[in-house]
């Protein structure tokens with residue numbers, strides 16, 4: 317098992333941005349000792365019915381970075397999201413920084429390259445991204461050392477990014493009363509998800525955990541921050557030492573009842589290209605709808 321370079325003495329400043337259209341939380345993570353920052357899981361807005369893209373969410377992040385005179389070093393994607401489009405290339409164009417994702421993006425590109433019947437011009441080698449992370453890879457944000465933990469199960473390329481005492485869990489976990497993410501997308505696996513969650517729960521109890529999504533279950537207010545200790549004790553899907561076997565059974569039964577996310581078709585096509593909208597043969601931005609493939 318990989319030993320990860322955990323350093324709880326580093327305490328990044330974390331600013332959250334909630335997108336109410338997709339219940340996604342994006343983050344600006346700042347090094348307390350310098351101007352350096354990273355953006356985690358940004359959003360590009362889409363009115364899918366109208367085929368219209370806009371940038372209010374990404375502009376709010378850009379404004380925050382500019383107003384605070386920060387230097388953007390990284391745009392991290394915890395995985396290929398199926399419920400919102402990434403705003404990473406738009407932010408990168410304005411502020412720089414490198415777009416990074418898990419190396420298993422190649423598997424995701426291969427799977428959905430087939431679903432969307434992409435031609436040979438669609439590279440399935442992750443080359444649309446600036447950096448591909450493998451388990452345990454480290455990178456720096458100013459003076460902070462961050463690392464990526466491979467946490468497959470929801471999707472093959474999922475990674476949790478740990479920056480000092482803050483971990484960005486993507487869709488591995490939800491808030492304790494939200495449980496865990498589905499594991500039934502192509503390449504997903506409930507057993508793998510359980511194992512990945514155990515990796516997160518093996519981090520120190522005081523580690524801050526930042527969610528990618530929250531849906532305010534049972535009418536509570538939207539929340540996005542908890543701790544490893546809290547999840548271990550209270551998570552409704554995996555807390556209290558639930559067994560792997562039990563989790564797989566529960567997760568599989570539940571996933572069978574879930575409908576597809578509203579934005580899965582545009583999200584996959586855009587996010588597997590690092591946030592770029594595909595183009596038709598004449599160079600016009602254009603999306604496809606594969607019939608009976610998902």
Ligand SMILES: [Fe+2]
Nearest residue numbers: 396397398487
């Ligand atoms: Fe997801």
